[in-house]
Amino acid sequence: MSSSYESWVERRADASSSDSRIDLRSDTVTHPTAAMREAMYHAEVGDDVYGEDPTINRLETLAAEMVGKAAALFVPSGTMGNALALLTHCRRGDEIIMGDRSHTYLYEVGGAARLNGSPVRPVPTLANGALSPVHLARAFQGDDVHEARTGLLCLENTHNMCGGRVLSSGVLTELGTEARNRGLPVHMDGARLFNAAIALGVPTATLTAPVDSVMFCLSKGLSAPVGSILAGEEPFIAEARRGRKLLGGGMRQAGILAAAGIIALTEMVDRLAEDHECARRLAAGLADIPGIDIQPETVETNILFFGVRGPDGRPGDVAPLVAAAADEGVLFSGGDDGRIRAVTHHGISTAEIDHALAVLARASSSSLPSM
Ligand code: TLP
Numbered sequence: 001m002s003s004s005y006e007s008w009v010e011r012r013a014d015a016s017s018s019d020s021r022i023d024l025r026s027d028t029v030t031h032p033t034a035a036m037r038e039a040m041y042h043a044e045v046g047d048d049v050y051g052e053d054p055t056i057n058r059l060e061t062l063a064a065e066m067v068g069k070a071a072a073l074f075v076p077s078g079t080m081g082n083a084l085a086l087l088t089h090c091r092r093g094d095e096i097i098m099g100d101r102s103h104t105y106l107y108e109v110g111g112a113a114r115l116n117g118s119p120v121r122p123v124p125t126l127a128n129g130a131l132s133p134v135h136l137a138r139a140f141q142g143d144d145v146h147e148a149r150t151g152l153l154c155l156e157n158t159h160n161m162c163g164g165r166v167l168s169s170g171v172l173t174e175l176g177t178e179a180r181n182r183g184l185p186v187h188m189d190g191a192r193l194f195n196a197a198i199a200l201g202v203p204t205a206t207l208t209a210p211v212d213s214v215m216f217c218l219s220k221g222l223s224a225p226v227g228s229i230l231a232g233e234e235p236f237i238a239e240a241r242r243g244r245k246l247l248g249g250g251m252r253q254a255g256i257l258a259a260a261g262i263i264a265l266t267e268m269v270d271r272l273a274e275d276h277e278c279a280r281r282l283a284a285g286l287a288d289i290p291g292i293d294i295q296p297e298t299v300e301t302n303i304l305f306f307g308v309r310g311p312d313g314r315p316g317d318v319a320p321l322v323a324a325a326a327d328e329g330v331l332f333s334g335g336d337d338g339r340i341r342a343v344t345h346h347g348i349s350t351a352e353i354d355h356a357l358a359v360l361a362r363a364s365s366s367s368l369p370s371m
Contacts, residue, residue, distance in 0.1 A: 018289065022352045025333040027192075027275070027302060030223040032193075035267060038259035042320035043259035044308050046251050048074075049245070054319055055255030059262050066265060067193070067214055068205025073230045074258055077104075081215035081230040083111040084240045086152065089213065092117045093330040094151025097139045098180075099125035101161040104154055104189055115247075119148050127298075129159025130171050136178045152180040156189040157207060158196045164279070164303030164343075166196045169206045169284040176210040185212040188229035191228075195301040198272045212236070221272050221302060222264035223346045226257045247366045271346065275302040278344040278353050285357035291316075291364050305339040308364070315339075324363035330356045 023029045032040070046052035056074050064072035076080045077283045085095060096112050100122035104112070112118045123135040142149035146324050155175060156166040156272045166176075188208065190196070193216040197204040208214045213232035218224035230240055244250060251257070283296035283304050293315065294306035310316035318340045322332050332340045344353070 013361055021329045021331055022348065022356050023331045024342040024344065024348070024356065025331050026341075026344045027220040030219075033215070033223055033258050033263065033346075036224060038262045039181070039259040039263050040256050041076070043255045045253035045255035048254055049250040049252060049339075053253060053255040053258070055262070056258040059258040059265075059274045060229070061263055062262060063216075064231050066204055067208045067216070067229075067231045068203075069208060069214070069231035069233070071232065071234045073237050073240050073244060074251075074254065074261065074306070075215075075228050075230055075244055076226060076251065077191070077219075078215055078217045078228045079108050079111070080244070080247060080249055081217075081228040082108055082187070082189055083115055083153075084230055084243045085213050085215060086112055086116050086118065086154075087246075088236055088240045089185045089187060090116055090118055090151035093119075093148060095119045095121050095141065095148040096152045096154060097121045097123060097136065098104065098121060098151060098154040099129075099131055099156065099159075101125035101159075101191065102154060102156045102248070103160050104156070106161070109198065114161070116312075118151065121150070125159070125162065127143040127162060127163035127164035127165075128167075129156065130167055131175055132154070133174060133178055136175060140178070140182055140184070148265050150184060153184060153186045154189060155211065156191075158192045158199075158301050158303070160191070160303060163298055163305045164192065164195065164301035165298065166199050166300045167207075168200060169202065169210060172207060174209040177202045185290060187211065188214045190214045190216040192217070192220060192301065192303075194269045195272050195276070198269065199276060199301050218261040218264045221275055221345055222268045224260040224264040227261050229255075229261075234334065268346065272302065273349070276300070278302075278348055278350060279304050279342070281350060282342060282344065282353050285353070286360065289364055290359050292360070302344045304342050306342070307339045321360070321363055324366065325356075328359045328363065330359045 026197040043055045048056045060072040140150045141147040158164045188211040218227045286294045287296045308316040
């Protein structure tokens with residue numbers, strides 16, 4: 001490798017970290033590591049629509065192995081991976097059951113209706129990200145001529161809007177069995193699947209065994225710049241590959257992106273534990289700030305939600321606190337229920353968590369109504 005190339009990699013890595021903001025809006029803001037940039041630079045590529053990109057082929061084989069499925073498909077985004085799962089598992093117009101706080105229901109542009117012509121049957125999401133077997137049992141339908149036939153059950157692990165909560169393999173098996181006993185497939189939105197496996201200390205394949213297909217993202221905590229994986233049985237992935245072409249996701253020489261994905265899977269999984277530690281540290285510190293409402297004991301991975309309490313003890317407006325923190329370079333995003341979301345990730349250190357806490361303590365004493 002030439003020294004000019006080495007200094008280019010270093011300059012890029014420096015440029016990536018020159019942003020002095022502490023950005024806790026999402027783990028989607030992570031930048032590719034120096035090892036990823038180097039692998040991208042050297043990636044062997046080919047036309048993936050002909051199946052000839054060796055780096056994509058390597059990534060897909062590795063990804064399938066890691067999640068214990070027969071085959072995998074590299075897709076541009078988590079949204080496309082989930083959309084392909086719905087399109088591939090279901091006939092047009094089949095009803096799809098999912099949690100009412102799931103990402104696929106709330107934030108994937110109504111893809112089930114727009115792409116599949118499918119009604120969605122939302123069932124209540126429990127606080128821990130699971131669904132109730134009782135609610136589920138009532139949601140399946142299809143015997144009656146008046147009803148849309150159920151085609152698929154979707155689960156989410158970790159659960160984003162429930163604050164990164166983890167579904168164990170026991171819970172997944174219990175819920176999956178409700179569908180499988182009826183001959184129906186189960187898809188898991190595992191955008192942060194590896195966070196779940198690391199938090200539980202189990203092999204990732206234990207969490208994917210109870211489901212027929214899984215989507216996970218390379219571009220969130222694993223820090224790749226682009227890309228997600230859809231995995232499942234061979235015929236399912238072969239059909240999803242056709243669907244990916246339909247949606248415009250046949251990406252040609254995308255081995256340049258897959259090269260970063262391989263580093264994501266080989267070098268970035270175990271370190272997710274550090275992000276979980278940072279999230280717990282943030283939660284513990286927040287619990288000590290007067291006027292902040294948080295349940296630190298529910299923080300299991302890298303996402304946490306918190307609110308503010310008004311003088312009457314009721315939930316208050318979070319916007320002034322978010323704005324005051326942003327003025328000091330600490331960024332958060334808003335949740336769907338008026339709470340603030342913080343997501344820890346590669347590039348956020350414990351020192352930055354402590355700095356963010358100091359900023360929040362200052363900001364809350366000036367922006368929150370006094371108790
Ligand atoms: N989540 C993003 C936003 O869309 C909210 C984030 O910042 O958390 N499933 C889950 C559980 C997700 O959290 C996301 C992205 C997706 C799917 C979609 O992935 P992409 O953004 O790659 O399409």
